[in-house]
Amino acid sequence: MSTKTAGFDVERWQRLNALLEQGLSIDAEERTTWLDHLPPESRDLADKLRGMLLQKGIETKEFLAQPVALQQIVQKGAQAADAAGANVGPYRLIAELGSGGMGTVWLAERNDDTIKRQVALKLPISHWIPGLAERMDRERDMLAALEHPNIARLYDAGVTETGRPYLALEYVEGESIDSYCQTHRLPVRQRLELFLQVTNAVAHAHARLIVHRDLKPNNILVTKNGEVRLLDFGVGKLIEDESKASNREAIDDTPRSADSGTANTSLTRITGRAITLDYASPEQIRSERITVASDVYSLGVVLFELLTGQRPYKLKRNTAGAVEDAIEAQDAPAASSVAEKPVARVLRGDVDVILAKAMKKETGERYASVEAFAADVKHFLKGEPVVAQRDSAIYRARKFVSRNIGGVIGGVVVFLAITAGTSIALWQAHVAKAETARATQVKQFIASLFTSAVPRTGEGGQVLASDLLTSAADRIEKELVDQPEIAAELGSIVSESFIKLGVPEKSERILEFVLSKSTLYLEPRNRITLSAKRNLASVLRARDPKRAEALLDDLMPDAAAMLPSTAEDLAQAHMQKAYLAARRADETSAVENIQRAVDLAEQYFGKESPQAIQYLGNLSNIYGVFSRRAPQLQAAATAYTKAINTMEGSRPNDDLINAETMYANALVANDRAAEAIPLLRRVVEDRLNLDTLETHRVRNARSSLANALLTSGYLDEGIALARKVVADELAANKVDSTDRILLGNQLVRGLVVAKLLDDAATEVARISGVAGQLSELTNLIRDVRLARLFFLRSDVMSAETTLDQIADTLNKYPAENIAALVVRAEGARLQNDFVTSKVRLDAALAALNSVPISLLTQANLSTEMGRYFLSRGSFDQAADHLNRCRSIYDRLQPSVSTLAADCYVGLAQLHLKAKEPAIAMRLLSPVVDAWSRVNPGNAWHGEALYWLSRTQAQLGQTVSADANFARAQAMLKRSTLPAMRELSRAKR
Amino acid sequence: MLRFEGANKVAMPQVTTLLQRLRGNDRSAIDELFTLLYDDLRRIARSRLAANGRQTLLDTSLLVHEAYLKFVNVGQLNLNDREHFLAYAASTLRSVVVDFVRKRGAEQRGGDVDHVTLNTEVAQSVGACDDEILAVHEALTVLAQIDPRLVKVVEMRYFAGLSEVEIAAALGVSERTVRRDWERSRLLLADILST
Incomplete structure (x- = not known):
């Protein structure tokens, strides 16, 4: 086939192609004539063309008629493709977890009912190896004895009757350590702490003479609770070739000669698992003896990557040889030289040296054990000298000084420490003195903060408060190591200040620090620990809800025991807990906790206290999260009444703004958006007056207003405002944020209603890559809206796939499920697929009985029902539904917007059928106007205009009718939607 | 989820950016996009087939759409680039399919044993058979010299199972043109193959 061109030259085919194009463009019955009158230079192709054009319908009808389809095939022999339900040895496969060059991993359970437990069954690709079964048995016993909380158990390993090896490992749900660090944006300290869990596990195995051999991030998982689990301990060895393995015992391998033949085989094996090579030690590359030092090396590479986000050796993985050379010959760069700036500062010095020592080429120069490696990491965390550092007096003195600057103010002491090397004695003497000088020191410290403050981000030489606080936090950690009580106290003041300043995220580090000190050095029940826990919980709420909730549970008994002085702490803790419960959709707990906060506030601060009003507002908000619309409005109304009673005179007032916002939001949720608009306009105004700057709170206020505007059908203003808010957020916050997504979602909503589909698509793309912390419901609503966007763009496949992917979640939220069914019905209608549309609508109706849905959803449902019956010619039923949606829209919207277009256009068609063009006219002209305002020229505008022209024709206004x-x-x-295209072909 | 090697986490370039570079005739973008899509399509194919058991015939259009959704969801692709994306995905899918078919052929002749494999095997009268796929693939290299646009049409229609509407949008021509192009492609391919 490849030589086809030889027999029939390309030039001839090109001529044929051109003629074919011509021939196909003319009507079939005229082709014979055309063929008979071909110009002379084309006559040589006449017969061929005749055959193609006249017989094509017969001969080539089936040719390429079916597109390609892929099918998984069954392998011959023992290694048949596995399928769920199949048995492998004593295991029954449940679902495939993953696959790669080395084999597949299945979720499986024992099929002999001995133990009901799910395992990860690893099925390595392996040719049949003599003696494999015996070896697997032997090693299995050793590895199965490896019990450690941070090591995934190996339950079983063996070979099936057909000679197929398998490994049953503990099934761990988690994320690989590198991606865990990234997604949680862990600071260096926490990365190191996580890494220490890894070293614990590896050290445990080493003590039992088991080397891992294949340490890499993919083998180190972190569970949701932040616990590390090592996978595949000794597994690399288990599945190795017998002929090699026989020479190597777990730890005390005899050295192997690096003869080329062996090295090649080994490399081939390793390169088969391309990623692994990056973590392999030089001796592994050379197929030399593997010892604990090899694991130390791999751990060094892992830690390097965790801290810098990069691997130490950067090369294009062109050839195995290149990688081999790099690992053997190149020295790894200093971690601080490749890390990003803020991190690099932390790494420079000690961490660089620790990593370099772990990754030495010569095994003898590395840490002698994983424990020694871990010990140095701990030294660093505590600010103590690390062993890996040069053993110099200067280094130690610098370390000492940096730990003691808070107290050691005189230069003389520093000088002495460096020159005399008597640091320890001096340090102890200093600590004794510190006790008595405590009060003075606090004063001095605070004073020094101001005198030493250097403006970094402030303009015109002014020091910003947050700069001051940041440097204070740094210095408290570094300089007050020996005065934990003072450090805790000052730290808590700094953290509170961060929070008051509106940058709570900056307080995290200092809060962790305060907590570490206060729990150790202060009495068990104290305000500092209490508020540190509460504030830390608040900071962690989004990123680590588990830990946040644990902190709150932890502090509540203490706070309750210390009432009444801790009433505020306790109420706040209950409020935070309520939101955390709401996030995991636990309505009972959420409502209980927020109600408890209200009760506490009313009892200790008074029924009309700002606290009571605030928590009532939160109560309303929580009800809103669970779509409990009536209690949401009731709680908000109570809060708002109290707020007006006590605070109306003091506008602009934070608490009043909050109560007003909650009330307005509750009004919107209860289909009274129009009433909310004036309230929200005032909220925006007050907020601007109060904050003076365009803060995130201003954006949130505007966003609430935009929401009310969009719901009431004021699309132009609503969309403009939503666009502004998104632009402001982008300008203010370079970092991706949850707000970014929420505000973007809102904009998309407006754009979809206005059928500004390209703009909506652009906005979706802009927010879809943003990592945010959103509730399941918010994500669900977003996905349903995305599906609708796909439908409106005639991309049915993507729309259906999107909805299929969220099917399980949809079942949990009946109201959203109905909304999604209506979206599907609309999508089908636009494809002229009325059967499917009806199926979806019936499903929506069936689900309707038990679920309260919003008026807007009811209107959408009625619209689709009406349009369906209209298309089937059942005009009476259509009239019922369309009149219903019309009355809902009239109630929701002060003036007609494009939100109501589908309903109004359907109703107008009915009136046209009934020869009532005047009524149809009244329905259509506001819709046409609305489209020309918001998005002129789109297909829906065209649809409305089309019916308007029909109406005008019926009224005898032929000129306008023709133009329209x-x-x-x-x-x-221009539309890709079949329904719209069909209408474009409709005759006058 | 338990992870397993093969989960490549190298940061991927923005698909949309690549598409833009392509429009600017940047040849290196083609290779990058190919690598990106190739791995992805293979992975999706594997997981789809694994999830559905081995009786399933996998409609290839599902693959390209799923790849498209995935890139949209992770913010690497603009919704507005859908047609453009589908066109390149179809071209990549051709390689994926052909590689599968060749691999299968090699296995039948006693080549490497891969544990799970994909194939384009026909279940009676559904889909194309291996020989046809390879033949069409080779004939397309001839067709590329005659009329490159037709190759795109064949890739989208035959290898990726896309609809006429989608192909029309991707190529910026009318559906009528797509129908005629497809007709012409079939006639020329049949002719090339019978020569």
């Missing part, structure tokens, strides 16, 4: 008909055709033709 032509405009409508132009708009409809």
